[in-house]
Amino acid sequence: MRHADRTVLVTGGGGGIGAAIVERYLDEGAAVAIVDFNAEVGERYVAALADRGHKVHFVAADVSDFAACERACASVEAALGPVDILVNNAGISPKHAGQPMPIHRMDPAEWRQVVGVNLHGAFNFSRLLTAGMIERGYGRIVSMSSVAGKAYLGDIVAAHYSTTKAALIGFTRHLAGELGPHGITVNALAPGRIATPMVRTVSEAANRGVVDITPLRRLGEPSEVADVCCYLTSPQASFVTGQVIDVAGGWLMT
Template structure:
């Protein structure tokens, strides 16, 4: 579900014993899907650096267990659960385990996402096997419903909650480096974000989405350099983004500073695909 491997603190200086001046998430529990590597790990480290407890959900069992041990050695309260988020029963088991170990979450980051390629390229509609379509929809879209369905009852009861969905600029404009299934699911997340923002607003639960552009994650190292260079050249800031830059935007939506912001989609793309 996420890039292989796990970071070793390169995204955040969230070391053991750190006492940040701004602990925006002290005593709060966040759940992050697709938490091992790339953007997911940057978000995890951001919450931990500001006092939060974090439940990590990922399909990468070996990487997740190693990352959990590393974070615990650094003094953080975390709980990793291996799960195939395309299956509701596994989402349920992950949510229950995190709630038991850390407490009920008031922050949910639906970060998990996949974008399959064949020989390094996205398949056209006439080439795409139906099974590939179904798998991407299950992971990228169905999992977001499953996790939000599980997490929001507590948020509604507490009249406090933040849901952040990881969409993409590909859900807002045509992007020829991804396939239709990815674009459709990311556009679907924007629709869910706006609908749930209206449903949950009266309960003081906000729902927002991020739309990253080309972000320099371990997964991008598998892409030919000329493709990433071409994207950078048509990006207003003339570079790719970093996982930490996406995490910073996510932490804003999760924080009290965004308490009157809901139903919004924020591009974190350096100006790529503005038109």
């Protein structure tokens, strides 16, 4: 129960890696708030978790909208109290017939949407929650980057996704330096190919190609990313900050 009496906010927590992170924190005794765009899925998911006796709260919000994030934070803190741990997990990677859109054909609206969700979302919640963390002298932030933020994966993701994931690495390192004196650690995860619905939007051949060059010869599981996330916010990692941890089975070792 490493996270007993802690309040955690997970963006994009309604499915995939986010849902695995939510359940891991609940299993470790935390109260968890889920912020997700899909209200119907989120409310159904939270009802099921609450039926199992967990302390959980759901807010439907577009993480790219600062005002919506502000309302979400107010709702979470009214329901669960001050947020101790922020997991910036929300992210999108649009595909077109299973393929990423090349830059010379990309709709500017799609670029703005991906930057809004993947990068502005992390800023919005960090901006809104760090003042309270500073005041209390404690906080933990984990942002979801990707191996795509470190290497070229053009047959799998497009420029907007790689750009935002690389930016989150810089964001993480800056915040670690800025917030460290206030007792706040800030780290990032860089998953490889994890068996989620988003990964299944690309072709089976593309995923098989990744497996073939991954030393562990398989896709990762969402629970394996959740385990590392919870470690980074646990007492055991209290002297770890500014780090980007690959959870990729050895694929693209950097």
